[in-house]
Amino acid sequence: MDKLQVFSKKLGSAMELSFATAGGTDHIVRSSWLNSGWSNYSDSWLNSGWNNYSYSWQNNGWNNYSSGWVNSGWSNYGSWSNGGWSNGK
Amino acid sequence: MSSMYLALGYRCNHRCYFCPCGNNAVKTAAASTEDMLRAIEQGVKEQGVRHITLSGGEPTLHPDFHTILRRCAELELQIGLLTNGDTFHKMENVERFFDGIPGQYIHITTALHSHQPEPHDRVTGAPGSFARSVQGLLNVMSRGLQVTVKQVISRWNYRQLPDFVDFCFREFGPRVSMTLCGMDFCGMQPEQISAVAAPYSEIGPRLEKALDLVMSLRQQFHAFPHFSVADLPLCCVDPYYWEFFAKVSRSTLTQYSAPADSQGHVKSSFGSTNDCDIFFEACRNCCVAEHCPGVWRTAYQYFGESEARCIRPGCGVSDNAD
Numbered sequence: 001m002d003k004l005q006v007f008s009k010k011l012g013s014a015m016e017l018s019f020a021t022a023g024g025t026d027h028i029v030r031s032s033w034l035n036s037g038w039s040n041y042s043d044s045w046l047n048s049g050w051n052n053y054s055y056s057w058q059n060n061g062w063n064n065y066s067s068g069w070v071n072s073g074w075s076n077y078g079s080w081s082n083g084g085w086s087n088g089k
Numbered sequence: 090m091s092s093m094y095l096a097l098g099y100r101c102n103h104r105c106y107f108c109p110c111g112n113n114a115v116k117t118a119a120a121s122t123e124d125m126l127r128a129i130e131q132g133v134k135e136q137g138v139r140h141i142t143l144s145g146g147e148p149t150l151h152p153d154f155h156t157i158l159r160r161c162a163e164l165e166l167q168i169g170l171l172t173n174g175d176t177f178h179k180m181e182n183v184e185r186f187f188d189g190i191p192g193q194y195i196h197i198t199t200a201l202h203s204h205q206p207e208p209h210d211r212v213t214g215a216p217g218s219f220a221r222s223v224q225g226l227l228n229v230m231s232r233g234l235q236v237t238v239k240q241v242i243s244r245w246n247y248r249q250l251p252d253f254v255d256f257c258f259r260e261f262g263p264r265v266s267m268t269l270c271g272m273d274f275c276g277m278q279p280e281q282i283s284a285v286a287a288p289y290s291e292i293g294p295r296l297e298k299a300l301d302l303v304m305s306l307r308q309q310f311h312a313f314p315h316f317s318v319a320d321l322p323l324c325c326v327d328p329y330y331w332e333f334f335a336k337v338s339r340s341t342l343t344q345y346s347a348p349a350d351s352q353g354h355v356k357s358s359f360g361s362t363n364d365c366d367i368f369f370e371a372c373r374n375c376c377v378a379e380h381c382p383g384v385w386r387t388a389y390q391y392f393g394e395s396e397a398r399c400i401r402p403g404c405g406v407s408d409n410a411d
Contacts, residue, residue, distance in 0.1 A: 004376060005403050010297075010329040014403060017331065019380050026336040026380050028323075 092140040093132045095125060097151040103173050104214035105202075107243070107277055107285055122153040126160055133164050144171040155186055162190045174199040175218055177225025183232060197229055198237045198268070203246050204256030212245065223260060230261065237266040237315070242296075244287040250299035254306075263312035267303075268335075269296065271320035273365075274387035282391055289384075289396050293325035300330045320365050323381045324398035336382040369397035376402045 008015045020027050098119030101108075120128075132138035141161055148154055149172055161168050174197070176182045187195070199222060202212040209219035230236050238257050240246065246253065250269065257267055271289075274282045296318065306312035317335040365382065368389035372378045377400055384396075 006328045006376070006400060007403060008327055008329045010327040015328060017328065017377075028331040028334060028380060 091132075091136050091138045092142070093129070093136075093138045094142045094144065095129070095157075096144045096146065097125070097148045097154065097157065099146040100150050101145060101147040101173070102150060102175055102215065103147070103218055106212050106214070107241075107272065107274070107281065119151070122156060125157060129157075129161060129164065129166075133166065138166070140167045140169065142169040142171060147173055147175070149176045149182070149186060155188070158186065158195075159190055162194045166194065168195045170195060170197045172197060172199055173213070173218070174222040174225035174229070175215070177228050178221040180228050183225075183228050187229075187232065187234070192233045192235075196235045196237065197226075198239050199226055200239045200241060201253075201257075202240065202243075204249060204253045208245060226261060230265070235266070236261070237268055239268045239270060241270050241272050242287065242292055242321075243272055243285040245285060247287045247292045247295050250295045251302050254299045254302050258306055258310075258312055263306070263310045264314065266315035267313055268317045268319055269299070269321075270318075271365075271384055271388060273320070273385040274391055275364075275385070277387075282387075286388075286391055288392060289322060289325035292321070296321075297326050297330055300326070300333055303333070319382055320385055321382060322367075322369075322384055322397055323377055324371075324375070324400060328400075331377075334382055336380060370394050371397040371399040374401070375399045 004017050004019070005014045006017060007013070017028055100119075129138075129141065132141075143157070143161070145151070148170065151157070158168065158170075176186075201209060201219070201222060203209040203219070206219040209222075210216050213219075226236055226238070238261065240250075240253055242250070254267070257265055272285065274286070277285075300318075303313055303316050307316075316333060318330075318333045319335055321334070323331055323334055364386045365384065366386065367375075367378050367381055367383040368386060369384075371394065372381070372383075375381070384392075389396075
């Protein structure tokens with residue numbers, strides 16, 4: 001799997017990318033630590049922790065949308081996750 | 090994996106502004122059902138075809154649509170169905186079309202041109218089409234079929250990309266897939282292109298906001314199991330968003346197309362490649378050119394060299410295309 005570092009203005013830092021092919025389609029995989037900061041969409045602060053999308057540890061922090069604290073723990077998309085305490089719907 | 094593309098004639102119940110099919114309907118006869126079935130079986134047997142795309146025009150209008158679909162399922166092909174979803178608004182049509190066909194073989198892709206009825210209907214030229222297509226998608230999803238909602242990005246809708254993502258999540262739920270695509274101007278007159286073309290430099294910021302929303306919805310609701318951006322260059326957005334960009338491998342695309350000519354024969358186009366590639370001069374020195382979805386040739390011809398940016402390792406998108 002090829003790797004490449006490019007600069008992200010959004011993150012204000014370099015990020016490492018990998019390239020993989022699956023099912024005849026090329027995919028770019030982002031391997032970086034994410035701090036999503038304040039999310040106006042859900043009116044909450046999100047700290048995504050390390051996110052190599054679909055297999056990563058995520059701490060979603062406080063989520064006002066569901067009025068609860070959510071710690072997704074380890075999320076290999078579709079597998080074990082600990083939703084934590086939630087007052088949500 | 091070899092794939093096949095079969096247009097079941099050009100007849101359509103919509104008259105989309107940027108679709109060339111409306112002009113071809115009266116000029117080109119469809120191949121016979123027997124010829125199409127023979128072509129499918131030949132593709133499976135001789136070219137190892139495992140995936141087929143059924144398109145048109147509107148494929149569900151073909152009188153033998155169910156017969157063709159059933160044969161593809163019998164051959165255990167993965168079937169991509171490109172449809173406007175209009176005929177699905179009647180549940181009896183859904184039952185008739187998919188009767189006896191296992192759902193795991195079928196993936197439906199339907200284009201919605203807006204999150205609102207009027208702009209969508211203006212594009213399709215078919216009043217009420219938005220409501221029918223949305224209901225149609227809900228009907229097929231209720232039957233357990235996989236659906237991708239697609240939007241071809243144009244000047245008419247790029248500003249509302251985040252609203253469109255929000256609409257799809259709320260209307261179709263977290264399990265729907267989505268794809269946002271660059272536009273192919275094939276068959277369009279210059280004045281038509283001018284009316285719909287949106288520069289990548291303008292699309293990029295709006296696309297980023299839409300993808301921010303996608304990521305937020307994924308985090309909270311595990312929404313959009315598959316979300317992709319196609320036929321747009323990587324340089325139109327920050328590298329932070331590149332994980333959404335999908336590039337179909339240009340090798341091993343075995344293509345049949347029908348109807349090919351006025352005699353209505355199925356024509357084979359062995360080794361045909363997608364006319365979406367990296368065309369810009371800036372791409373020559375770009376460190377991600379190999380992984381970039383590229384743009385449609387017609388878009389490159391219209392926009393020219395100024396719309397691409399070269400990316401160098403460790404650096405961001407350069408201001409000068411060189």
